Amino acid sequence: MSQTVTTVSVVARDRDVRRRVLETVLQETHPAVVVDSPPGAGKTHLVETVVATAAHHLRMHVGVIAPRVEQVHDLVRRLRQGHPFLPVQLLHARGRLPDPDILADPGVVSVDRPANLRRGPGVVVTTAAKLAFSVPDLQAGQFDLLVCDESYQLPWKDLAPVLHLAHRHLLVGDPGQLRPIVRGDLARYEAARHKMHWAAPRELLRQNPNLPRLQLPATWRLPQDTVELVQPSFYPDLSFASAVALADRQLGFGAAGIGDPVDAALDQLAAGATLVGLLLPARPLEVDEVDDEVAELAAHVVARLLERAATWVGVRQLTERDIGYVDAHVASNARVRARLRAAGVGPATMTTTPEIWQGSQRPMMVAKHTLSGLARLDGFALDPGRLCVMTSRHQLGVILVGRDGVAAALERHQHDTAERPSGTEDAQWAGWRAHHRLWTALDTMGRLIRI
């Protein structure tokens, strides 16, 4: 079967699922529906679609929440752009005014007190925290429908208090990304009957396994080559394929390279590989030690992409803004930033942690492998969500930089199951398996280029 035919069928399936989501949420009487989404599947687009249909076509009063203020602002902009006729109210904290462009939009009513919210058909967008704090001032059933975007980033404790505000709920999110951050010593509550610190959809479905759970089958960001590596490693329970044609995701170069390993990696990307490792010789590092050589390498890769006039074939030549760098450690990010400046690459190339990268994308990414240089693997490094985010931000390709020795570190790792309460999830083991699978696949496919 040709790639075009495959893409067409993926797109058709994606439409079917989106139609099914609309039916399940708006035409059936399920109290909650969970939609699992792979990276780049158009979660926010789906949220917009459901919200606009509910508010405009079915005359519903719809609430939409997201974990972070930035996500809320983005949702408002997207709603206004796609559905300019839709009445939008933004409920915000008193101490945090909306961004100026939103304040200036006459179609958005910004309010900081829940009592000032207008009822009737339309949409109220806010953060989960603001809605929760507004609960004492709102009535049960205030909304006909409550939609939660990026719901896997929200702990159950932050969603549960607002669920009575609506009769129907839609939770959309990416199950493969980082789990919500909850601080404090919570190990003793891991075996509690209600796992308030778990990601909201996970706990909702654990308690109510008969609720409908739909899965978006397509990614509009990642090329199929990436999907074949990322999906089995990080989404064993979520099958999806790329909805973009190969021809639309081609990387080219305006200038030939000098034939060193960096060019070899870039040339692999131009030849159709979308996930390639570029490795310095193994050297164990101390915990928290910043690896200067890897930082130098990462900056070198970014600079080389620009020097060789990397091009999204048929779209545009890539600029600093089109390239991103992701690293799990703040200090290491800072070192790469400094190296980038030294190499003449400006701040338009975003360098930050996977936590911040969630929800963003760039045509090209450079990522530092989370196990690079580690002799002993811990829960942080093995967290599957972290590497998942790092390997799923790109539209054209990602180069994983780091040190060789990852396979050996994974083999040496002795997994400790003693401290895990029975009946709980073992994220570290899931992480080990995901890392092992991805690394083995890259090695087998000849995608690891050693310097």
Added chain:
Amino acid sequence: MNATTETLGRVLARHQGRALPIRSTFALSEDPSPVFAIAPIKMVAEEIVQAIAFGDPDGPPQVVTRWNPLSRDAGDLEIFAAALNDYVEAVARGDQLPRFWLPHRSALTVVELLGHRYRTNQMASDSLRRMGWQCRAIAEEATYGGQQAVAIAGEILRAHVLTGQAPIKDGHLGALLAWVAPVAGRDPAEVADEQALVPASGVLERSIDDRVEGLRREAKRGRGPVAARARAEIETRLTQGALNEWELLLEARRAFWSLGLPEGPGLGPLVAESKRRSLYRLQQDLNPPSRPHSLARLVDDHEYAADLAEDADVRGDLHVRELARRKGRALLAEVVRVEQPRSSRRPCYVTLRTTQEVLRVRQGTALRDIGGRVEGRVEDVWEARGATLLRLELTRGVQRSRVPVVGDVTDWVDTAPHDLRRRRREVHDAMQAAASPLVYDQGVVGVGTSGSPSVDLLAVAERLRRGA
């Protein structure tokens, strides 16, 4: 502290022949008066207490022993239960912070298990059940970040010093003390190795434990003077074991306070929180939270405690702040611009310039100056001439007397705990009252159709997107 710094610190401590402080301030407030110390001895591998030395660490301890700890009769713990309750009542009367000193984590485990065994045990007396909930309250309090009511000597020492031995050896309180309070004229490494031969985890020495086990058989089997002699010897040996643990605890406590650091200036809120939490729990039998609203509240409480503890540490301790700087959690910056159209009124924008390489700030990050006078939210971050500039919109402290002036150089930290518990309580009360089936019931399911299934909603949605 990263592994390299820690290793270098240990080498230095080895060279100097004594432990080195790794904080500039105490993370524990001064001992209140009175204090209650608990040094239990448990059965090896059974987690059942067979002796406890307890009481005011500045006076002679009381010791209870249990010649037959596996017996259902727990009457021998009544003395401990009474003393514990007397202490709780005394601190409650004085509205004081309770302070329980324990030698090590194993002792806390024993205390926690006493709580589990007796809190709801219908065979136990009222006073033992009360002891059960009080023990549980102690163990519960110990899980909170920055708590001030439970001082576990080994752990609190390790949080303040680095020794010249391998970290794993620090787990033995005796070996740790060899470095914190070194014996004059002796190599602390040798002393530590000698100490490590003696258990410091709330159990008897192997030979004594074997002897006690043998005597226990005699005491159970025999009658008359043989059994009585066996019981007497068990009690003597258990008493000695408990007193040894007691002495170890006292030595650790002395060594800790002898570090002579000033008290962390940010400990006040931690003391207040710890006092509130522990007095409340010590005085009433509370079921462990199991309902969604109470568990949610508990998780929120833990998060707030962790925030408070981190804030107190970063503000109050120079060493901790330096570590925070290296992680980008604190930044040293100069005020280069202040924009406040109307004096003492909002809006007020402050632009900071820092050359610090590692930063953990982005749009939306809340920052507070180290003195806690002003607080703001990062509105923009950009780079210029080798420095990073941050534009903050002040959210607190816009009065003329508090707004920083151009040229001020100070640390800014991203720890800004806000006490939202009153509002959260209202939220959780509303959540409980509404009792959404999705949260409180299990296996919720909905079926059927409510709208008009003949309408293709996707087609509708697509028309809407086009603005039709």
